Amino acid sequence: MTDLKFEVTGAEGPKQFFSRLTKETIAHGYLFTGTAGVGKKTFARRLAQSLLCEAPHAGGVLGYDGTCTSCKLIGKEETRHPDLLESIGPLKIGETDEALGFHEAEAITSRDLVRQLSLQSYSGGFRVFILGDVDFASPAAANALLKFFEEPPANVVLLVTSSTPARLLSTIRSRLIEIRFPTLSSAQVEDILRERGFEEKDAKLGAALSQGSVTRALAALAEDEEQLRAQVADWFFHVVGGATPEGTWATRETLDEGLEILKTLLRDWVALTSAGKDARLLALDYGKELTKLPAIDSQTAIGAFAKITEAQRLARTNVSPALVADYVRMALTGTAA
Numbered sequence: 001m002t003d004l005k006f007e008v009t010g011a012e013g014p015k016q017f018f019s020r021l022t023k024e025t026i027a028h029g030y031l032f033t034g035t036a037g038v039g040k041k042t043f044a045r046r047l048a049q050s051l052l053c054e055a056p057h058a059g060g061v062l063g064y065d066g067t068c069t070s071c072k073l074i075g076k077e078e079t080r081h082p083d084l085l086e087s088i089g090p091l092k093i094g095e096t097d098e099a100l101g102f103h104e105a106e107a108i109t110s111r112d113l114v115r116q117l118s119l120q121s122y123s124g125g126f127r128v129f130i131l132g133d134v135d136f137a138s139p140a141a142a143n144a145l146l147k148f149f150e151e152p153p154a155n156v157v158l159l160v161t162s163s164t165p166a167r168l169l170s171t172i173r174s175r176l177i178e179i180r181f182p183t184l185s186s187a188q189v190e191d192i193l194r195e196r197g198f199e200e201k202d203a204k205l206g207a208a209l210s211q212g213s214v215t216r217a218l219a220a221l222a223e224d225e226e227q228l229r230a231q232v233a234d235w236f237f238h239v240v241g242g243a244t245p246e247g248t249w250a251t252r253e254t255l256d257e258g259l260e261i262l263k264t265l266l267r268d269w270v271a272l273t274s275a276g277k278d279a280r281l282l283a284l285d286y287g288k289e290l291t292k293l294p295a296i297d298s299q300t301a302i303g304a305f306a307k308i309t310e311a312q313r314l315a316r317t318n319v320s321p322a323l324v325a326d327y328v329r330m331a332l333t334g335t336a337a
């Protein structure tokens with residue numbers, strides 16, 4: 001028999017809970033609660049995949065082979081499986097005009113949902129509905145869903161996730177079995193960030209600031225990047241104007257990215273010089289400051305660009321970050337003065 005897997009980090013309690021259930025004993029509706037970014041939607045997707053997987057399940061309901069026809073239709077982030085519908089965000093009342101495919105609807109409405117709930121399964125097995133971060137746009141939308149619970153069709157499973165379950169109508173909440181998701185350990189957040197392609201140092205930093213939530217880790221990392229951008233830009237405008245910059249942004253960790261930001265600023269400056277107001281800028285947030293700079297002549301710009309590229313090469317050697325930044329500073333000094 002094929003080995004089944006269930007690739008979800010953390011969520012030990014929910015894993016234990018569902019591993020005790022079988023396809024025969026699973027209920028019609030579950031509500032996953034817990035802080036945003038602890039893996040509720042990921043768990044819901046992998047649970048859906050488990051229910052739809054065609055491989056024989058000897059033990060509990062959790063697990064999939066990842067290779068059957070069903071599994072191949074369910075990706076990490078999106079699904080093309082006709083028996084899995086996923087809707088994230090507010091559920092509106094009303095009907096869409098287009099006859100959208102089951103899984104293609106962008107903003108499904110309550111009525112769509114109720115209609116879909118009544119349809120037969122395509123593959124002869126389960127139909128699974130994931131309503132992620134659900135928010136009922138109107139009480140009428142919620143009431144439409146209540147009809148489902150009055151006479152739930154066989155083999156339909158509804159998985160609702162919410163970090164603010166108190167906002168759900170009590171009539172709906174009371175019909176769902178609530179499963180609480182714990183926050184992740186920082187080692188688990190680190191693993192998830194690494195899986196998502198973050199570099200070692202960012203995975204570690206994000207995990208340290210995460211308080212057990214991947215969402216918080218991502219926000220903290222974005223903020224970190226924003227801070228570096230602001231520091232580098234401030235330094236840049238001082239230097240090109242011929243002033244002495246205060247402090248330095250350059251460390252072993254920030255050097256590579258900082259030089260990339262400098263290139264963007266220089267590139268935008270050149271674009272503004274040649275195209276004026278019609279220039280398409282990469283660093284839109286610094287457009288105003290860049291417009292205030294005098295024109296840069298193309299020879300100066302080319303020279304400065306070459307120096308930053310050389311600095312990027314130096315950054316990968318043992319040369320100290322402060323020296324690399326100083327090298328760039330000299331290349332840029334007074335270019336606008």
Ligand SMILES: [Zn+2]
Pocket residue numbers: 052053054055064065066067068069070071072
């Ligand atoms: Zn499968």
